[in-house]
Amino acid sequence: MKFKEEIDRRRTFAIISHPDAGKTTLTEKLLLFGGAIQVAGAVKSNKIKKTATSDFMEIEKQRGISVATSVMGFDYKDLKVNILDTPGHQDFAEDTFRTLTAVDSVIVVIDVAKGVEIQTEKLVKVCKMRDTPIIVFINKLDRVGKDAFDLMDEIEQKLGLSVMPLSWPIGMGNEFQGVYNIYEKKLMLFRAHGKQSEEESLEFTDLSDPLLEEYVGARAAKTLREEVEMVTEIYPEFNREEYLEGLLTPVFFGSAINNFGVKELLDCFVEVAPSPTNSETEEREISPYEENFTGFVFKIHANIDPKHRNRIAFVKICSGKFERNKNYQHIRLGRALKFSNPTSFMASKKEIVDEAFPGDIVGLHDSGNFKIGDALSEGESLKFKGIPSFSPEQFKYIENADPMKAKQLNKGIDQLMDEGVAQLFVNLRNGRKIIGTVGALQFDVIQHRLKHEYNASCRWEPINLHKACWFTSDNKEQLANFDNYRVRLIAEDKYKRRVFLTTSEYEIRMEQQNFPDIKFHYTSEFD
Missing domain, CATH: 3.40.50.300 (P-loop containing nucleotide triphosphate hydrolases)
Known part of the structure; x- marks a missing residue:
């Protein structure tokens, strides 16, 4: 064909x-x-x-x-139908919003x-x-x-x-x-x-x-x-x-x-219904009929098969033909990657595919190379637009409930955070780990998955926080002063970026006045 x-x-x-x-x-x-x-x-x-x-x-x-x-594909009347069944609950809306960029x-x-x-x-x-x-x-x-x-x-x-x-x-x-x-x-x-x-x-x-x-x-x-x-x-x-x-x-x-x-x-x-449509990037609009392959990661699922502890990056094919065992450029990392086992889906059931076309969703085995929004291409540097990132609104300390399983807990937290529906912050003053989510039900899901997928036990402790604000500045003196002044509420995220964990909207406004050269960002996607 x-x-x-x-x-x-x-x-x-x-x-x-x-x-x-x-x-x-x-x-x-x-x-x-x-x-x-x-x-x-x-x-x-x-x-x-x-x-x-x-x-x-x-x-x-x-x-x-x-x-x-969940991603499911099947053939019907000589057509290839790809269904993405999304969470309905508002606490998982971030996953749904990102999925809407891929359909x-x-x-x-x-x-x-x-x-x-x-x-x-x-x-x-x-x-x-x-x-x-x-x-x-x-x-x-x-x-x-x-x-x-x-x-x-x-x-x-x-x-x-x-x-x-x-x-x-x-x-x-x-x-x-x-x-x-x-x-x-x-x-x-x-x-x-x-x-x-x-x-x-x-x-x-x-x-x-x-x-x-x-x-x-x-x-x-x-x-x-x-x-x-x-x-x-x-x-x-x-x-x-x-x-x-x-x-x-x-x-x-x-x-x-x-x-x-x-x-x-x-x-x-x-x-x-429409066949695949154009995709927006910061550089240009991409037509699905272009010969060169392009695609982006809209979802990461850790531990999709608990027996093998594997992690899958879901990639929407935007243009060209994706081929197994062919080198593609990972734009953010700036290096070529080759995928020997790309998969198509029927929910958790997967089968290896040799090629995929615009509109298809392929799963790439991920050892930690991918983040939500990452672009793949045949060399062209692209950044896809419209992939949302949300600031957490619910926060809790996460503590190890079984000291013998510290390694499993750390691995589980690390992999689950890569899915992009919850975020990890480490308080710089006392080293305690804080999980931030959009909705409260996420804490139950994380605890359940840590227990059943990683054999690790955790417990939650309350913390009074309002928002997570990433901050940047070219004024090193102001940054140092802010670090010293607010050390109790400063943390690092998974990627070592500084985050101001605020207790109120008033607190944010005050710091914006006190440190005018510091920029505060409500999401991590500001670079």
């Missing part, structure tokens, strides 16, 4: 939502309909013993939540009963800033929820999206009978607790056909006709170009847990 054709057949997207909207369940069912798995797992279920494919970490299986982005479109999952929730608003705001094309999937139609028109209004008002329903529900909860697929002019009938099949898809180009009453009953048929007529009058016709520009948002209805509405979503998605 030609290079251009390989690129054009890629579809790389993220699934995002507020926690418990059904994001991971939808991912699982997309994999099922895509033929990538034979049995769909469950995020939370007493009956289904198989856990979700994307929730492969032990803590995810136990808690029924996603705490790390070309997104599917937003909304719970029909809860409507638009706060985390969904935050994530969609990031997508809109990037003009990322969005499709909305309204989930859990087998439960009683909000009126479909009210949901359309809520999506437009809270998310600022211009919506176009491409399917429409016939009842909900106990009265849910299916959806009318406006995009394909088909009637999809719902069978409770049964797997949706092709036979339940009926061609229905004319809703005035009396046969509709036979399938859904007179009352439901009358309501459906009236509502679809209102949809066609109120909302604009679907225009793919407007969708690709982020100006129009298609909306689908379904029930992921019941396999309903998922195949229609997938079929439409692969048809209209």
Whole structure:
């Protein structure tokens, strides 16, 4: 297959939502309909013993939540589909925000009963800033929820999206009978607790056909006709170009847990979603069709296989063809690296790939060479833009709970910090280690992973801190004075950069006045 054709057949997207909207369940069912798995797992279920494919970490299986982005690829209708299932919980938003830099479109999952929730608003705001094309999937139609028109209004008002329903529900909860697929002019009938099949898809180009009453009953048929007529009058016709520009948002209805509405979503998605798009660097814009390889690291996962203690850097291919055992330039380190075992993913399951194309995500075994945001190329010096870095807002001292396992604890902390969702600070005065995170739940995850992946025990001790501020200055005298004046609150991060650990916003303002030649930075990405 030609290079251009390989690129054009890629579809790389993220699934995002507020926690418990059904994001991971939808991912699982997309994999099922895509033929990538034979049995769909469950995020939370007493009956289904198989856990979700994307929730492969032990803590995810136990808690029924996603705490790390999973990458899954499969072929569907001669297309290569790459799904990135992201954490929904706000305490893991940093991982999700970075993942959004590596995708070309997104599917937003909304719970029909809860409507638009706060985390969904935050994530969609990031997508809109990037003009990322969005499709909305309204989930859990087998439960009683909000009126479909009210949901359309809520999506437009809270998310600022211009919506176009491409399917429409016939009842909900106990009265849910299916959806009318406006995009394909088909009637999809719902069978409770049964797997949706092709036979339940009926061609229905004319809703005035009396046969509709036979399938859904007179009352439901009358309501459906009236509502679809209102949809066609109120909302604009679907225009793919407007969708690709982020100006129009298609909306689908379904029930992921019941396999309903998922195949229609997938079929439409692969048809209209964008193939790989241009990437922004500080130097120039990169087209995926360029011959020379470029890519960047958007995620690092430590200990992805606990049996082998390996660490994987996730690289988004932006242009050219990536080839196994070929030398590529690591821009930050300024040296050539060769990768003998690049991998593709089905969550934690990996297989070695000989080549990869723009839109693909490859995993590179990492012995400590990579940081989030690192660029690889065939020699051109590039720095990719838009990869976010966050200042920690939660802090705790980390202490060794088992003196016999100090080595394991230090190794675990070192590797987990490289993932970029938590940061380590060492107080220069007393040498105590402080972990900073964006959300409190991260501390539970770190403690659990240290115990189960590194056989190390830790305990947390409270510390009253407000923010971490990195600081720089060309005025060496002021730096020395500041070090002496604030020695109790000065630490170093993992890369030996000085950090001012403040206890209040007022304290920061005072130091900015007292030391005018010192620059304070709320994130570590300032060089």
